[in-house]
Amino acid sequence: MAYLLEATNIFKSFGGLEVLKGVNLSLEEGKIYALIGPNGAGKTTLLNILNGLEKPDSGKIFFHGKEITSLSPENRAKMGIARTFQLLEIFTELSLLENVMVALFAKKPWGMLKSLFLGEFGNPREGEIKSQALTYLEEVGLGSKAKELAKNLPAGEQKLLEIARALALEPRLLLLDEPAAGLNHRETRFLGEVLKRLNEKHGLTILLIEHDMELVMNISFRITVLNFGEVLAEGPPAEIQRDPEVIKAYLGEEL
């Protein structure tokens, strides 16, 4: 089986603390995966290692069969690995459209700074960028709010805006760190629908860290459970939900 992403035998320590102890992860293209586990299990560290923000002490990462272990986050982004963070990374004083346009300018050869210095009419492709940005907003259900300021959006829609900005990179793999944190039930359901649609319509591969079990169980193809830096279990939602080890370590008695 050729995987879109493969991480093999990943080890990582901070000081004397072993945070990842030989983790393996394989993602097929076009599927949604979840990474779950108790606080401090190493989930964010693993995501950081996959997108290049952290380097593993040992172990290798392959994207499309090519080793990317020593590539920078920028080079991984160019190859198609996009990432959102636990804390929002949006420009609150800009409109939704401008937020996505900045992401689009940033990846174009002329660069964002040049565009800003040249002003609104300095870039011959301004109109094209605008309409592309609008398409990404529509993909996450925010097309009708393009002109609003990001700071005026409710939490759920700010999360969706962050995803629209990540889509501007035209990723093949989208890494999401707790996208449902701070969202209410209705917002979380909508987020799930958006992620499913992106996956089904564009074949986008998604790996999300998430504590909201309803979302995880509803949208995931397979789930990896991390516990104390090791993979405790890996499998489809129905299997994970009834795994006695997982229930003991993480899910508790309610499932």
Ligand SMILES: Nc1ncnc2c1ncn2[C@@H]1O[C@H](COP(=O)(O)OP(=O)(O)OP(=O)(O)O)[C@@H](O)[C@H]1O
């Ligand atoms: N840069 C760092 N320096 C030192 N320790 C770190 C660093 N990053 C993470 N850690 C430690 O590594 C452990 C794992 O953290 P990590 O954020 O990966 O866990 P997590 O599973 O994502 O937790 P949560 O669900 O709370 O976000 C924690 O004990 C954390 O304090």
